[in-house]
Amino acid sequence: MRQRGDTIAAIATARGRAALAIVRLSGPEACRIAAACFRGADLQAVPSHTAHFGYVLSPDGEPIDQVVATVFRTPRSYTGEDVVELTCHGGDLAPQLILETLLHHGARLAEPGEFTLRAFLNGKLDLAQAEAVADLIHAGSTRAHRVSLAHLQGRYSEQLQRLRSDLLELCAYVELELDFSDEDVEFADRAQLEALLDRTGRLLDELLRSYRLGELLRDGVRVVIGGRPNAGKSTLLNALLGQDRAIVSPVPGTTRDQIEAEAEIEGLRFRFVDTAGLRATADEIEAEGVRRAQQAIAAAEVLVYVFDLTVGLAPDEQAYLTRLRTEQPALPVIVVGNKRDLLDSAPELLALDRPVLALSARRAREDAAELQPLVRELVAAVTADLGSMDDSAVVMNQRHRQHLARAREAVQAARAALDQGLSGDLLALELRRALHELGAITGEITTEDVLDQIFSRFCIGK
Template identity: 50%
Template sequence: MIQLDPIAALATAPGIGAIAVIRVSGQDAISITNRFFRGRDLTRQASHTAHFGTLRNRPDASGEETIIDEVLVTIFRAPRSFTKEDVVEISCHGSEFIIQQILRRLTEEGVRLARPGEFTQRAFLNGQFDLVQAEAVADLIASDSDASHRAALTQLRGGFSRQLKTLRQQLIDFVALVELELDFGEEDVEFAHRDQLRQLMLDIRRVLHPLIESFSTGNAIKNGVPTVIVGKPNAGKSTLLNALLNEEKAIVSDIPGTTRDVIEDELFIDGIRFRLIDTAGLRQATDTIEAIGIERTQQKMRDASLVIYLFDGLNIAPTDLRDAVAEVRTSGKPYLLIGNKLDAIDAGRKEELEGIASEPIVWISAARHTHLDELKAALSARVRTDAAVQTGSAVVTNARHYEHLTGTDNALARAITGLDTGVTPDWLAMDLRVALQHLGELTGEITTDDLLDSIFSKFCIGK
């Protein structure tokens, strides 16, 4: 592996703590650290070993080396390290002063301070993993729920990228044969068997389609599921939000139209992050401010991944419920019907309203916190209907991946149509090249410096 110029950065979170870890990677990382480490000779130690000692300042005028800190130095020799370069990890006390002193000594010895994501970028450049897996490192660090952690870990372990790389290589072989035909254009020869090429393209699209379809779920897993609570004024939307969060987040009042702006907070259910959004009641506005609030409600409904339609089971008219169900159905958004004030209605009223809705209703009492567990279970089940979430299969959470997957699929669809219509090999080769370009950029086999800088600049320093 190529050992690039040595870099260093704090690998643990900044701030005062018991321990901090400073990571050094690159050419001569071990020997450079050894210059001001007093303990065993690090250059003679085996990989994956830890050594106690002290780090020293340069000798002063009297020749004395003052101690910076007592540390534990761990050695990872290339290529058996995260970056596949020589790596040193210095565990020191978590004083900001000590950290800066150690980084200063490293720079004095010729080490450069790392840029954001530079360690992971080196791991990618040295072939530790592909670009999809490299991006999963950032997602894994940022994961804040069981679902986002599982999606990032699946992607880090290879996910769909290894399978796509194999299929891409097979497609490259076919493209080479198609382009070879161009050299014999006047002889009407066919090196690439069209039936085999068609089958390969169909196989690739069969892999792509579940990944493309998983993006809406994957994006929600990564960023949280935007879940908007809508309904008529005084249906109990703010009471429900407070009950789910177990705090007085929203003002509750008997006066219709109390909530005029959007109120948001987060709730974790079964490892999934829901971004709950309380909104103004849906009705004819009585003033300009309320009209703005209702417009924001409608916008949140358009942006949401899941809609909770809450209605007052005691006072709602059957026609109003019928109209409400029709409205949420036509929105095209996944939704749940929630009947409130369970404590005040009888079984006959419930049966009547369920017949009008013609679909299941989750019954609760927001004020009394009744059946909230059933509501949470329904929310979790509504998101987990996606098989990928249930099984831990690969889920696309990255917009860049989605763009290249759809670009590949579109190019292959054009190529298949070309086969059906008998296009010339040069037109067929053009669509196949576009598909290969997208697959190559997806996994990092085709990259530009600007692309890598854009991706890794979003990482934290030290990773």
């Protein structure tokens, strides 16, 4: 584990050409070390939260760069320690030379996440907030960003604290009763205990349910576009990517016949996979394509199945869609009847018992409104009733989900103990277990291993 109490330094900004970069120092020696290489104000004497223009000098007295030094004194800083941020010019050289100078004067190179670890250890952030910092940096969509920010602001931690204080109250009743067990008094009103336990259980259930959305926000929603060659899959994909100023980044195709691309739609990140056709075939190369398409569909969150309205759904396609219902019952399937522009009258709107969304992918390139029904279906298919969930109640973190699940187990066990009239110590034990699990999320209870695992996810300088 890292040493505490020494002074750490790192470049906090991304490498490469940029207007500015920030080199950050934190620890008891931060002001002394910065002052040792800074020509301008006396950084050891200046007040907290002030910025100073000057030069950083190399160990042999040569100017390295013009900088602005910002001083934050303990405890009012990100880490809670003395912090100096040197804002210099970007590029590969200036920040690196400044960092080397700081190391020369006695700073140590920070490890990944060490600034945030110190902020946690000094009580500036709880563990869930510290993790939200990493999530914010990695956020790939507007909604994921919003959720991370809500967590960083502590609104999620507040929910957990409320849960904990409910459980503590329960625990206090039960334990008080245990203390007086010889005297046959009952402090805890059973009905009240039941109500409190039920409420806690419901809140935990809700948080756990939100993890599905959290996962989708974190990893993106994988949508496979399937259908016969020429149905218009590529045209539809391009239309989807082009709408809503949406292109995030095209992902290089994994195979010659499978194209992946990402787009943000309504705050969610979608990863579209355009597959080869799905028909049974004797051709070996094509059979390989079909196999890959089936694999992709097995891993999909949504399947958009496209067919050409002027051709209709072939019997084997119908059979395939029927089979899918039993093979992947949880997979939402949106059937799109494409090339609506070629039909004079309204098309037949059912494929088997599934509704068909009739549209024209070609027209959608000019008129984004053409895609609106499909976009609505896509968003609804994955978020269902979770879409409107409060950002602070969305669990995005796998570690949190595990602790929440164990806390719920403990609460259920406590409820069962209460029902069966089991002894108070058993009840208290389960309540303590639930408290412990919730405490592990915000970091009241933690181990060095857990901290190492969490903070090694961070980049150096954060």
